[in-house]
Amino acid sequence: MRLVNLGLLACAAICSLQAQSLRSLAEQRGIRFGAAVAPSHFSETEYATVLAREFNQVEPENLMKFGLIHPGPTTYSFGPADSIVAFAQAHAMAVRGHTLVWHNQRPKWLTGGTFTPEQLFSILQEHIKTVVGHYAGKVYAWDVVNEAFETDGSLRKTMWSNSPGIGLEGTGYIEQALKWAHAADPKALLFYNDYNAETVNAKSDAIFKMAQDFKSRGVPLDGIGWQMHIGTKPQIAGMETNMKRITDLGLQVQITELDVKVSVDSSGAATPAGLELQAKVYHDIVALCVKNPHCTAIQTWGFTDRYSWIPHTSKGNGAALEFDVNYQPKPAYNAILEALKAPR
Ligand code: 9MR
Numbered sequence: 464m465r466l467v468n469l470g471l472l473a474c475a476a477i478c479s480l481q482a483q484s485l486r487s488l489a490e491q492r493g494i495r496f497g498a499a500v501a502p503s504h505f506s507e508t509e510y511a512t513v514l515a516r517e518f519n520q521v522e523p524e525n526l527m528k529f530g531l532i533h534p535g536p537t538t539y540s541f542g543p544a545d546s547i548v549a550f551a552q553a554h555a556m557a558v559r560g561h562t563l564v565w566h567n568q569r570p571k572w573l574t575g576g577t578f579t580p581e582q583l584f585s586i587l588q589e590h591i592k593t594v595v596g597h598y599a600g601k602v603y604a605w606d607v608v609n610e611a612f613e614t615d616g617s618l619r620k621t622m623w624s625n626s627p628g629i630g631l632e633g634t635g636y637i638e639q640a641l642k643w644a645h646a647a648d649p650k651a652l653l654f655y656n657d658y659n660a661e662t663v664n665a666k667s668d669a670i671f672k673m674a675q676d677f678k679s680r681g682v683p684l685d686g687i688g689w690q691m692h693i694g695t696k697p698q699i700a701g702m703e704t705n706m707k708r709i710t711d712l713g714l715q716v717q718i719t720e721l722d723v724k725v726s727v728d729s730s731g732a733a734t735p736a737g738l739e740l741q742a743k744v745y746h747d748i749v750a751l752c753v754k755n756p757h758c759t760a761i762q763t764w765g766f767t768d769r770y771s772w773i774p775h776t777s778k779g780n781g782a783a784l785e786f787d788v789n790y791q792p793k794p795a796y797n798a799i800l801e802a803l804k805a806p807r
Pocket of ligand 1: 690772
């Protein structure tokens with residue numbers, strides 16, 4: 464009897480802990496809660512433990528980008544990203560792929576070369592076919608094209624876009640990339656991903672127009688990724704309006720790179736008030752996604768303040784994630800739990 468009680472007590476403690484994780488609450492809601500990761504940290508026990516306990520999705524923060532996965536014209540380096548897939552499989556997590564077509568983190572052989580549009584067309588086709596083919600059945604969703612629009616809604620001029628790029632007009636190269644990705648893995652969900660396009664503005668208008676056009680012509684686009692690198696004053700109402708118009712097209716929205724930067728002192732510490740404000744923002748963003756059944760994933764860009772891109776690029780800001788540098792949950796973490804628990 465006593466033993467049984469102890470067993471029940473132990474279960475009560477462990478089971479309620481499990482029931483409280485981000486991943487279990489997200490699973491109950493039918494959404495994925497992910498984190499961008501680097502496998503160089505997997506050997507750190509706390510990193511691996513918290514990641515496996517709290518998240519049901521991972522995405523390589525860098526390792527599937529062109530420059531890292533395709534370092535020579537005919538050389539692919541799949542090993543590091545494969546180790547992320549292996550971690551995910553060992554812990555029943557889904558994998559998002561990031562990213563096939565981008566203007567950053569390209570290899571030297573590509574940036575330093577001189578290629579005709581015909582050659583670039585073949586290079587990109589081969590790249591997408593090889594990378595998506597390698598991960599077919601393992602990566603459930605891809606950010607096929609990343610950051611193709613400027614703030615004013617015009618198309619960014621990159622080596623891929625019509626300048627002359629791969630030789631296709633306007634959003635033609637995005638369409639082509641989606642078609643190549645679809646051919647390489649017909650089951651993968653294909654996303655267009657961008658930043659500062661979460662609320663209604665010139666950039667999100669342009670993305671919406673492209674999505675509308677693609678949907679009307681049967682181009683294989685499944686969703687729009689919202690990076691969501693934000694501060695403490697998000698325009699939730701505008702985001703809700705934008706999410707509705709996208710999902711009304713029959714597309715998904717996934718929040719792909721969420722982090723909420725706050726001011727920090729020279730040691731990287733935020734104030735308690737800053738952390739409370741940040742928690743409210745995390746709550747409101749997660750609540751926004753939970754409310755719309757076509758918002759299917761929320762992913763933070765990392766999960767611990769120990770490893771975050773923010774302090775390196777945004778001076779005076781940091782502490783942007785849901786766990787602190789010692790893997791302790793922050794007010795933001797509890798706020799996410801609350802938002803995941805709330806009725807739709
Ligand atoms: O977090 C990534 C950082 O480690 C890289 O140095 C950087 C290179 O541009 O890319 C960061 O990830 C970016 C992502 O791929 C696309 N959206 C913006 C992210 C933050 O810069």
